[in-house]
Amino acid sequence: MRNLTYLKNCPIAVLGAGAVGMTLAADCKLGQPDREVRLYSRSKKSIAYMERTGIQMDGIQRNLYGFERSGCARLDMYTTDMAAAVKGAKFILLSIPALGHEEYLRRLVPLLEDGMVIHTYPDNYASFLLRRFMRESGCDKDVITGGWGSAPYGTRVEKIQGFRTNHVGIKYRAITLRGASLPMSDMDDFIESGKYLPCMDSVYTGNGPERGDTMIDIGFSNINPLIHVPASILGVSSMENWSLVYGNEPESYSMYSHGLCPSICRVQYQFYQEQVAIAKKIGIDYPKWDYEMFFSRRSILTQEYMGLDENGKDNVVFPLDRPCDEGNTGPNDIYHRYITEDIPVGCKIYHDLGVKFGVPTPIIDAMITIGGAFHEKSFFKETKYNLAYLGIGHLTKEQLLDYLYTGRYVDDVKSTNK
Structure with a gap:
């Protein structure tokens, strides 16, 4: 296994500002306040007002062990510039609709740095596409890529008469998730890396991650x-x-x-x-x-x-x-x-x-x-x-x-x- 201790305090870049992306970013910041957390969206509208309001996170957060984390998370960066979001961020968390994966991943590949670890929630075959785009562009950066069958939460953005607020409500928190890496030779490192993500705390302090068997398994998961x-x-x-x-x-x-x-x-x-x-x-x-x-x-x-x-x-x-x-x-x-x-x-x-x-x-x-x-x-x-x-x-x-x-x-x- 690699020595992954550098992940403990490294910046985290969350790509995608939907319900799951906002919750991932807020959860990471509230779980480790001194950690630098950045949120990227291709849409200015989806991150409007966040610099003033932060992201308010609460909700029932139902789970077997009563894990709960709430508060107003004020991130270090809200941006529509992916290069700024990912530079020096060894953790890349991707959470967007699958039909948007190609656009995000093609932009990401030229920005990859050695030692980056990419987690996708849910994977939805994003790991296959990332590896494909890396091959096609001749990118040989030493990265770990993998994904999960689901997100760590059931979460929704609060809307008022159709207006999207910066408030997310968590319905439940997962106590286990099934994940895998591509290739599986990186599996031990991928699972180990999750310990350094505050957004995975309810899983790693719960029943723990479940090791999937290849990214096709994660597609079924x-x-x-x-x-x-x-x-x-x-x-x-x-x-x-x-x-x-x-x-x-x-x-x-x-x-x-x-x-x-x-x-x-x-x-x-x-x-x-x-x-x-x-x-x-x-x-x-x-x-x-x-x-x-x-x-x-x-x-x-x-x-x-x-x-x-x-x-x-x-x-x-x-x-x-x-x-x-x-x-x-x-x-x-x-x-x-x-x-x-x-x-x-x-x-x-x-x-x-x-x-x-x-x-x-x-x-x-x-x-x-x-x-x-x-x-x-x-x-x-x-x-x-x-x-x-x-x-x-x-x-x-x-x-x-x-x-x-x-x-x-x-x-x-x-x-x-x-």
């Missing part, structure tokens, strides 16, 4: 496509009628609280079984969830922050036959990221892996088809996300596994000769 897509697609009538027909307060609909039902949970489990079949065919590990764990108003998410008992069962279950306000709100329309990101990114890559390795994915394919029909398009065709985009489409199974574990990469001869 991202529960957003698995939970969000079937519930959003199959519950679309409840969502669209929520205010107009049923007379409820606009934007109060919750896919968890109002959309889930036993039939949808059965579809989610079958969706998961297709992921399992792909992982087994490739020969990698995958997250383990039992059938009954899906039948809760928080689905399989609860164990991320409330844990499992001595028998491996959920400590907390929210029965489907009772009202529940535990879940975050959304989606409110078909343009929500639960559909426009989780389908053309997450579901599409699962489909492509199934095709490559000969594993049928009828449930996943149905979600892609119907979600596309909502938008009168084909998410099979109208997405840049495929295995070639990640840089792994041409690799054989053996070459892919070697790349994932050791970092040895075989160029696409056909592309090279074009």
Whole structure:
């Protein structure tokens, strides 16, 4: 292992000023006030007023061990200049929608410095893209890159009549997250580095990080496509009628609280079984969830922050036959990221892996088809996300596994000769 003690007090650069990015930055600053924390956004609007107001962080912060951190975090830098944000910052935390990864990562590659450690929340295949862009640009900086299946929190930005404030409210804090590095030869260092991130304190003082098995495993560990897509697609009538027909307060609909039902949970489990079949065919590990764990108003998410008992069962279950306000709100329309990101990114890559390795994915394919029909398009065709985009489409199974574990990469001869 490398000596990573230099990470203890180094500057932290957070790229992305959405709910998770703001919370990561605030959590790091409040957890280690003397640490330099910088927040970058490509949008001036998203960081407007922050120099005057700071970031106010609070919320229920539900978790098994009662970890809580609140306050007003006044960061050292709010900027739309990525070079200024990352210069000398050995920690780079990336948290933006997956469809924005390419723009951010292409800007980041020329700015990389030896010794940097990149954490992505959730990874959503960003590690594949970063390594691809590094190869294409001839960047040979010695960096560690990896990501997590989720963020350390369920968090939302408070809005007042549609106006975005600088207040984030944490619904829950994770006590465990599944992560991995690319390549896996950096795994020990990647997991060790997380100890020096205050935003990961609830995980490292909780049940600890869970070691994933390659970045493909982390793609399966991202529960957003698995939970969000079937519930959003199959519950679309409840969502669209929520205010107009049923007379409820606009934007109060919750896919968890109002959309889930036993039939949808059965579809989610079958969706998961297709992921399992792909992982087994490739020969990698995958997250383990039992059938009954899906039948809760928080689905399989609860164990991320409330844990499992001595028998491996959920400590907390929210029965489907009772009202529940535990879940975050959304989606409110078909343009929500639960559909426009989780389908053309997450579901599409699962489909492509199934095709490559000969594993049928009828449930996943149905979600892609119907979600596309909502938008009168084909998410099979109208997405840049495929295995070639990640840089792994041409690799054989053996070459892919070697790349994932050791970092040895075989160029696409056909592309090279074009």
